Amino acid sequence: MSLYHIYFSPTGGVKQVSDALLEGLGRPDKQIHLLNQVYLANLALQPGDLCLVAVPCFYGRVPDYVREKLSQLSGHGAFAIAVIVYGNGEYGDSLLELRDILESCDLRVIAAVSAIAQHAIFSQYGKGRPNAEDKACLKDYALRIKQHLATGHFGALNLKGHAPYHDKHHLSICPQAKGDCTNCMKCVEECPVQAIPRENPRCVDKSRCISCMHCVSICPEHARTLNQAVLFVIARALKINYNEPKNNTLILSEREDKAVQEV
Template sequence: MFYEITFSPTGGTKKCADLLSAAWNEKTEIDLMKRQDDFTKYTFTAEDICLVAVPSFGGRVPAVATERLQMMQGGGAKAILVVVYGNRAYEDTLVELEDTLTERGFVPMAGAAAVAEHSIFREFAAGRPDANDEIQLKDWSSKIKSKLEAGTERAMPFVGNRPYKKYGAIPMVPKAKSCQMCGKCVSICPVGAIPADKPNETDGDKCITCMACVAACPMQARALNPVALAGAKAMLKKALEGRKENELFL
């Protein structure tokens, strides 16, 4: 059976995962964003194929995604590793994902680093994956499937360093203005940082700045502090400019 396992706060990672799984006609989806889910129930076998897609947060796998993957039993399932980044760099995300899955009994066979619109600075890599990405990622999907069917080992090592770089996220927490108290953000937050009885607030100790609540708010009431946002953008602008390309690891 083919499984698509994703952690996609603002939708970019899911779009890339869907394109890279296009060669398979049927799939079962597992959403790592769902904090209420019991991830210990997922046990795979050597007959299964799992495409696992996560975003790069500061060059690392989001800690909450790692925690939920560590609850699963790989059972020898073949794994396709996908890291999605917002046009800056993915650094050690791919090798960290490889180590996490290997420890849980998965067998990494192929991987990809794909670009999607930046989750915070939406003007960078805007609209990606775009039409050119779609053609490329679908083509890669077919190549990966052919490789798995042929039963050959992975020849190309994943890019990244061990030990991994120190985790360093942008320290900003979305705040709500003119909140209509609909609760959409409460249900979508992967770490439970928004109180159900006070959806206009955010627990800064829990928040991972994944931007899921900002993307989901139907009233566009949630946003980051504009002054802090401008400062962070100025620091990262040079690294975010230009078109970064997708990478395939077979």
């Protein structure tokens, strides 16, 4: 059995959650960051392999960019763990959507995790998470998933959410650089969708940008920022309670004789 880790972590929260899960699951044989130019069709998954797939929730959904990448996978009946990481608001239909994407790639999703990380745009939400308590909890989830896997009997994985999933937001939250930019080109090279023009890295192509905030998090000059007026308006429009700390959750697929378990 090989362990694969496929993840998308533009600002590092998803990676921290995955690493805590891997503490319990073991060292992966192969790790693939979807931020890089990768073609998942080349991945030779086999029945009996286990694939940890961890991605962020954007607006209660799986980001389109991630959906397109994952749909290249051929699972060949391998097992999968679906992980959604969100910024202490709500994860909406994203966990259900991730399960459906993976199942449509011929993966057998036997467990799902939702976990909190610091919000990539509004850093006051989920601040400092995953913290030590979260990491211990996630490691414990991984051990439970391993026990579940050892039973060898897997039924349906029932998750909250609805298909058709709710509509996507199309908010234009695209970072641009201020005068501190030194033209180092780091953001140009690392933007997953090539939205930053080499001839003027202070700008952004809004038709391409997926608002992932990777460029903001890696700019050595901290030059890339968001329009504060736009942020203020969005923050006021957030209807969900982002302040109250949310819990991580683990959902295991039904065993043949047991109901779904959420812990």
